[in-house]
Amino acid sequence: MKSAPVSLARRLTRPLVVAVITVWALGTALVAWYVDAQIQHNFDTELVESAHRQLYPALLDVRQSRIDADTPDQEILTMGEVPGDDHPEPLLLQVRTPDGKVLLRSRGAPITPFDAPLKPGFHNSIEHRIYTLYTPQDDLWLQLADPLGERAEIRSGTLTGLITVLLLMLPVLTGLIRHIARKELRSVQWLQQQITERSSSNLQPLVLQDLPLELRQVGEGVNQLMDRLHQALDVERALAANAAHELRTPLASVRLRLHTAVEQAQLQGSTQIAVGEAQTALTALETLSHRTERLLQLSRAEAGNTARFHTIDLLQLATTMAQEFWQHPRAQRRLDWEPPEDAAPVWVQGDMDTLAIALRNLIDNALTYSGGEVVLTVLRQPPALVVRDDGPGLDATQRLQIQERHVRGDTRHIGYGLGMSIVRSIADRHSAQLELLSPPPGKAQGLEVRLVFATITEEDLASAPQPLT
The missing domain is CATH 1.10.287 (Helix Hairpins)
Structure with a gap:
């Protein structure tokens, strides 16, 4: 059972939505990475600034304890109220000696030293990001720790917000893409309607104004x-x-x-x-x-198909026609075939059968209405089939008339009114020139009909279909 056909708008909507979601997801990941980097940078900047702000009060407490000298060595001093102590995850501070001993800590800081080396700069432990600052004057190290959980929470919140916006906008985006696709495809419906209205009695060209390039093609x-x-x-x-x-x-x-x-x-x-x-x-x-x-x-001449065209040797065609007419008594003594001195082929593009029809009509007309000798020859440059007779010839008006259908004048030349019309149709199909010369060059009277073809270059001959011989 065949499934129902799917509209073009729907087929376009699906891949477009998938493509947009993919790009949006990639963009969201890049934005999340960038935002996370900025968050880390801002937190690190704040951590450094806080460390420098807390350095002086912490050193005062340590110096004061040394002046009082009433604090046992093993007791760790606890600082007074530090800004941010009321925060759920406050910054944690420790002041340590070069050998790692903790001298001073904030209220939330652990008694044991942070899991970080005494080296200036940042270091990450399992739960904290620790910034270490050295004071050469007192030969002490200050370490300020920022809980990583807060940073992870902010990162998670940012990513959740971006994904939420994507999910909320997805139905709107799908509807918008479908609406745009249907709107832009109305031109297809308009073109289809025009094609449906055409029939054998209405073959007017389609109106292609304001159509997209693809539909116009x-x-x-x-x-x-x-x-x-x-x-x-x-x-x-x-x-x-x-x-x-x-x-x-x-x-x-x-x-x-x-x-x-x-x-x-x-x-x-x-x-x-x-x-x-x-x-x-x-x-x-x-x-x-x-x-x-x-x-x-x-x-056949008017319904000729150019797809049947091949390279044709005019010498071969003329020889075949001459031999065909020599089978009839009336042509044996009157038709003379004069091939060029050079026996090399004369190639043209065309249909062998329809060109044979044209040449047969030319020879038949000349034999029927000239009353004398008829000469068949082939010109090499430009390629041409030539039929010449020694009859009374035609004036300029008659030379135009005999190419029309059902025009009858001098019956010695006009014939039934179809022969030259057939030749004219075949010449047009082959983009050839039909020339009528009366009298022929160098003759006192007669008619010479030439079917002149375009010259084939060596490149065209090499790329042309297999010649017909």
């Missing part, structure tokens, strides 16, 4: 996809329209001729008339087949 990708879909739908609709346009007349002619043949045969009993009409019908069917083939070529 997604939107641009969707717009490109819809543009390709729009083109594919246009090709499909154009194919249907072209089929209806091109097939209407031949089919009507076939019906009329066959109907006439049947009527004439029935009324006159003449088989010659029936045969003639049937032959006319057969010619019309051949025309229909030819136009159907052109429609299929047009559909």
